[in-house]
Amino acid sequence: MLLQPKDNAARTLLLHLLVWGILFGFPVLFSVGEVPPGAVYVRTMLPLFFSVVLFYLNYFLLIDRFLFTNRLIPFILVNVVLIALCLWGQEGLEDILRTQHHGGGGRRRSFLFFKNYAFFRTALSFLLTVMVSVTIRGLQQWRQMENTRRTMETEQLKSTLSHLQYQIQPHFFFNSLNNIYSLIEISPEKAKESVHGLSKLMRYLLYEAKVEQVVLADEIAFLNNYIQLMRLRLTGKVTVQTEFPTQIPNLRVAPLLFIPLVENAFKHGVSAHQPSFISIKMQVQNRQLLFTVTNTNFPKTEQDKGGSGIGLENLKQRLDLLYPGKYELIQKVENDVFLSELRIDIMSGS
Numbered sequence: 453m454l455l456q457p458k459d460n461a462a463r464t465l466l467l468h469l470l471v472w473g474i475l476f477g478f479p480v481l482f483s484v485g486e487v488p489p490g491a492v493y494v495r496t497m498l499p500l501f502f503s504v505v506l507f508y509l510n511y512f513l514l515i516d517r518f519l520f521t522n523r524l525i526p527f528i529l530v531n532v533v534l535i536a537l538c539l540w541g542q543e544g545l546e547d548i549l550r551t552q553h554h555g556g557g558g559r560r561r562s563f564l565f566f567k568n569y570a571f572f573r574t575a576l577s578f579l580l581t582v583m584v585s586v587t588i589r590g591l592q593q594w595r596q597m598e599n600t601r602r603t604m605e606t607e608q609l610k611s612t613l614s615h616l617q618y619q620i621q622p623h624f625f626f627n628s629l630n631n632i633y634s635l636i637e638i639s640p641e642k643a644k645e646s647v648h649g650l651s652k653l654m655r656y657l658l659y660e661a662k663v664e665q666v667v668l669a670d671e672i673a674f675l676n677n678y679i680q681l682m683r684l685r686l687t688g689k690v691t692v693q694t695e696f697p698t699q700i701p702n703l704r705v706a707p708l709l710f711i712p713l714v715e716n717a718f719k720h721g722v723s724a725h726q727p728s729f730i731s732i733k734m735q736v737q738n739r740q741l742l743f744t745v746t747n748t749n750f751p752k753t754e755q756d757k758g759g760s761g762i763g764l765e766n767l768k769q770r771l772d773l774l775y776p777g778k779y780e781l782i783q784k785v786e787n788d789v790f791l792s793e794l795r796i797d798i799m800s801g802s
Contacts, residue, residue, distance in 0.1 A: 498545055499574055502538035503581040509534065510585040519586065520593065535578045542574065624657065624763075627715060628681070635685050642684045649681035661707035668703040668741075672696050672734070675710060679732065682718045690722050691729040701736050703798055706774045710734075712763035713745045713792045720790060721747025741796045749790040771796075 510531070518527035628650050635643040656674045660666065679694060686692065717730045728748040735742045764783075771779050771794075778797040783790070 498542045499577055502542055503578065506531075506534060506538060506578055506581045507585045510582055511589050515586060515589045531582050535575060535582070538578055539571065539575060624711065624715070625654070627719070628653070631682065631685050639684075646681055646684050649677060649684070652677050653681065657708075664706065665704040666707045668705055668736075669700045671705060671707060671710065672700060675714060675732075678711060678714060686722065687724060689725075689727050691727075693729070693731045695731075695733040697734060697736055703736065703741070705741070705796070705798060706770065709767065709770070709796075710743050710794070712767040713743065713794065715763055716792065717745045717747040717790075720750055723748070723750050726750075739798055741798050743794045743796075745792040747790050749785050749788050 514527060514530060518524070518530065628646075632643055632646045632650065635646055653674065656670070656677075660670060661674075676694070676696070679692065683692060714732060717732070721730050722728050726748075728750070730747040731745070733744045735744075768781065771781060775796055780793075780795040782793040785791070
């Protein structure tokens, strides 16, 4: 389950509190038994306090204002000044604390501050604090940009799929109307029946196939209705065989994946004068769906190829987007028989 923005903010806040709580808590443990009491705690608390100031000045202000706007030199200069101020402020506070506990001897030691090891160690710790702040803020920025990129890719994918899916409908409708038109003079009654069958198909296209996935049983019902509609215009010389699962598993698939292969079979596998056949078969085994269409091959002439291939090209593009690396589409001609085989790795529906 994806975290909402409020959840992410709360988690980030808790993480920050936990880390700083641990860092501020360790000196308490180390100061137990110290003489004078709390000496380690005081010496460690001051650098931590200034580290917090440096960290969040960069985290909330400087990194966004300078580093993310490609102003590296001002960013470095500002942090050098801030680190110097923190070192000066820390030494000043330490002098005050020393004066309170030891009289006037504290001021003399401050002149040696820039020459001792503690100065360089503290300066390095402040520098590391800035680097950690830059790293964490940079990773957050990268993650935000990556999430934005993925969101844009997802929206682009949805837009492309919607375009391809809507492209199927006029193509399908145009082919169906051509079939009905051819029946009007030959058999007006069959033409009327075809119009009724077409209305069922269009209802599915307009209302049920708009979602990302449909129940496999609904897609099979759509295919059966289309095949029944196509049978009305066939002569006795054409044999159509279908084999769908009798026990349809609870699977969901992208809509309108199989209809281009069936359309192609009725367009190129039927002859009005020669014996011909169409065989349509679907199998589901081990979360893999196999859809096979074979038909006699009657290639269209150059004059008869208007609009040919749109559905198949559309299908290939949709498969590349919906099932990348999880499908195999084979189309070939052997002994005047055209074979289309679509294999999809698909997960069980809930």
